Amino acid sequence: MTSSSGERMLDVRGLTVRFPTSDGIVQAVSDVSFALSRGETLGIVGESGSGKSVSNLAIMGLLNRARTVISGEVEFKGRDLLTLPPDELRKVRGKEIAMVFQDPFACLHPMYRVGAQIAEAFTAHSDAGKHAAWSRAVELLDHVGIPNAKSRARDYPHQFSGGMRQRAMIAMALVHNPDILICDEPTTALDVTVQAQILELIEDVKREFDIGVILVTHDLGVVAETANSVMVMYAGRVMEYGPAAEIFRHPQHPYAWGLLDSMPTIERRLDALVPIEGSPPSLLAPPSGCPFHPRCPYRFEPCATKLPPLKVPADGAHLDACHLPYDKKVELGAQRAKKVAA
Numbered sequence: 001m002t003s004s005s006g007e008r009m010l011d012v013r014g015l016t017v018r019f020p021t022s023d024g025i026v027q028a029v030s031d032v033s034f035a036l037s038r039g040e041t042l043g044i045v046g047e048s049g050s051g052k053s054v055s056n057l058a059i060m061g062l063l064n065r066a067r068t069v070i071s072g073e074v075e076f077k078g079r080d081l082l083t084l085p086p087d088e089l090r091k092v093r094g095k096e097i098a099m100v101f102q103d104p105f106a107c108l109h110p111m112y113r114v115g116a117q118i119a120e121a122f123t124a125h126s127d128a129g130k131h132a133a134w135s136r137a138v139e140l141l142d143h144v145g146i147p148n149a150k151s152r153a154r155d156y157p158h159q160f161s162g163g164m165r166q167r168a169m170i171a172m173a174l175v176h177n178p179d180i181l182i183c184d185e186p187t188t189a190l191d192v193t194v195q196a197q198i199l200e201l202i203e204d205v206k207r208e209f210d211i212g213v214i215l216v217t218h219d220l221g222v223v224a225e226t227a228n229s230v231m232v233m234y235a236g237r238v239m240e241y242g243p244a245a246e247i248f249r250h251p252q253h254p255y256a257w258g259l260l261d262s263m264p265t266i267e268r269r270l271d272a273l274v275p276i277e278g279s280p281p282s283l284l285a286p287p288s289g290c291p292f293h294p295r296c297p298y299r300f301e302p303c304a305t306k307l308p309p310l311k312v313p314a315d316g317a318h319l320d321a322c323h324l325p326y327d328k329k330v331e332l333g334a335q336r337a338k339k340v341a342a
């Protein structure tokens with residue numbers, strides 16, 4: 001084994017995804033760059049339509065290449081996944097990079113036993129015989145906390161609860177000991193207690209399998225619980241990116257402030273939540289300049305015309321894309337913190 005925690009596994013550089021449609025070109029993802037190391041959980045957050053899922057589908061090679069214009073680089077263990085031939089990409093997908101989606105029902109076939117579906121995922125990329133594959137399925141179901149895994153493996157998906165189905169999907173994703181697990185809204189369809197259990201499971205799995213996790217969610221609370229680093233996306237772009245502790249303690253971008261102020265916490269009463277006014281733009285014709293400027297209470301002269309670069313401001317500790325001078329952000333951040341505490 002050469003793997004070790006902290007090893008850089010994924011380097012996404014300038015990822016851009018466009019969908020030509022009859023209405024025009026949807027600019028779904030624009031110039032997105034981030035990295036993922038072994039043992040790290042990267043939380044990707046942003047409102048609906050911000051490009052979170054499309055970014056991950058592009059990484060996984062799951063977008064129809066004939067109907068999508070993709071550019072940039074997705075370097076995984078020294079290879080660019082965007083230029084990998086389809087058969088090699090298929091070997092990476094599901095084996096080295098696995099994905100768990102929001103709705104396990106949509107991913108599990110209703111007519112096949114849960115264990116058989118996991119066993120099949122195993123044989124798809126290995127020479128294992130039927131018996132070994134079934135044993136692997138049972139072992140993994142047990143590992144992800146399905147009680148009586150040996151007999152429950154024979155159940156059909158509808159005999160599992162929502163939380164158990166999501167556990168089964170995680171078991172299936174782990175079948176080949178992947179390096180990266182991408183979880184796209186893995187808990188959105190679940191009730192709150194089950195949500196917490198599944199997040200805990202993902203964290204346990206990350207440690208035990210020594211993998212990197214990308215956790216996509218619109219819920220900053222989910223990210224606050226588990227992520228080591230956070231990337232805030234809006235209108236297909238990265239607004240802020242850095243260590244989670246930094247971003248929660250010293251958020252720099254007005255959009256991140258907006259997300260944080262609309263998130264319930266123990267300190268913040270529900271009636272003190274401040275939703276972000278307006279709604280995300282259409283990506284057929286995103287606003288000029290900073291895409292957030294039409295909704296930003298702090299916009300000033302350059303925001304409507306100039307795209308702010310993603311950079312570390314002088315004295316700042318992490319990347320953000322906003323024209324406000326750093327001193328001004330510190331001042332506004334302090335005012336915000338006072339308001340939250342009041």
Ligand SMILES: Nc1ncnc2c1ncn2[C@@H]1O[C@H](COP(=O)(O)OP(=O)(O)OP(=O)(O)O)[C@@H](O)[C@H]1O
Binds near residue numbers: 026050
């Ligand atoms: N196949 C497609 N053709 C055209 N537009 C698309 C396609 N897939 C996604 N889009 C658009 O790309 C943008 C980004 O979508 P994406 O699904 O990545 O958002 P998201 O951040 O995952 O949102 P959510 O939180 O709702 O899951 C949206 O405007 C969406 O409508």
Ligand SMILES: [Mg+2]
Binds near residue numbers: 052053184
């Ligand atoms: Mg999505």
